Amino acid sequence: MINNIISVKNLVKNYGEVSAVRGISFDVIEGEIFGLLGPNGAGKSTTLEIIETLRDKTSGDIWVNGFNLDQQPDEIKKVIGVQLQTSGFYPSLNLLELIQLFCGLYNRDVDGMELLDLVNLKEKAKAQVKQLSGGQKQRFSIATTLINKPKIIFLDEPTTGLDPQARRSLWELIKGIRAKGTTVIITTHYMDEAEVLCDRVAIIDSGKIIALDTPEKLVDQLVATGFERPKEMKKANLEDVFIQLTGHALREE
Ligand code: ADP
Secondary structure, eight states: OOOEEEEEEEEEEEETTEEEEEEEEEEEETTOEEEEEOOTTSSHHHHHHHHTTSSOOSEEEEEETTEETTTOHHHHHHHEEEOOOGGGSOTTSBHHHHHHHHHHHHTOOOOHHHHHHHTTOGGGTTSBGGGSOHHHHHHHHHHHHTTTOOSEEEEESTTTTOOHHHHHHHHHHHHHHHHTTOEEEEEESOHHHHHHHOSEEEEEETTEEEEEEOHHHHHHHHHHTTOOOSSOOOSSOHHHHHHHHHOSSOOOO
């Protein structure tokens, strides 16, 4: 049976005169990777932050894991994992100490080394965040979303600014998290990323959802209108050349 772990109905958010979100509705199915795509300023972060209980909405109804956002926000907080900005982490603590600190905040008992191993950062347990590469920082930030063993994690542009190897490594990590049954909501500007990762995507523009389906169906619908790419695509692109030449392995030091 399909279980909607998130339901958003007619969500509206105004910042004074600015209508950031203009009545959007969508469901997220338990266990899927759901992508929110759209240009800058489309309303993606606002929508995510409202669902995460971090921002007030103007109107609309939201349910997360069966809990209504207005009535039981604390229950929602218990089942979600939110990515924290690594810049906000205590600079003097190492990765293991930071995880222990978060365990205390969430009142959870987690094996820090096991968690670091999951995100391929065991060797960096004694390092500080500032000593990590961009990809490592993102992987650590994703690890922190998992501390409270959430049913859903929210990732806001997790691969922005990363090199191709680090992006691919993060995709594998995110797929691995989903494979363990965690629902993932992700925003991204990269359509190749959405195609590889997302089971379904919603395309948002100017605060409205203008398309919602699997990436494959959205492409098929466009092709059915007679659309063709102007030039026949080669079997590889420059990113494939780059990865072939420089290897798949992470190069972070
Ligand atoms: P996205 O994540 O898709 O880039 P945002 O949700 O950040 O979009 O922003 C949607 C719109 O709301 C934009 O026009 C943005 O300028 C505006 N906005 C976002 N946050 C605020 C805020 N705190 N105060 C006023 N306007 C905001």
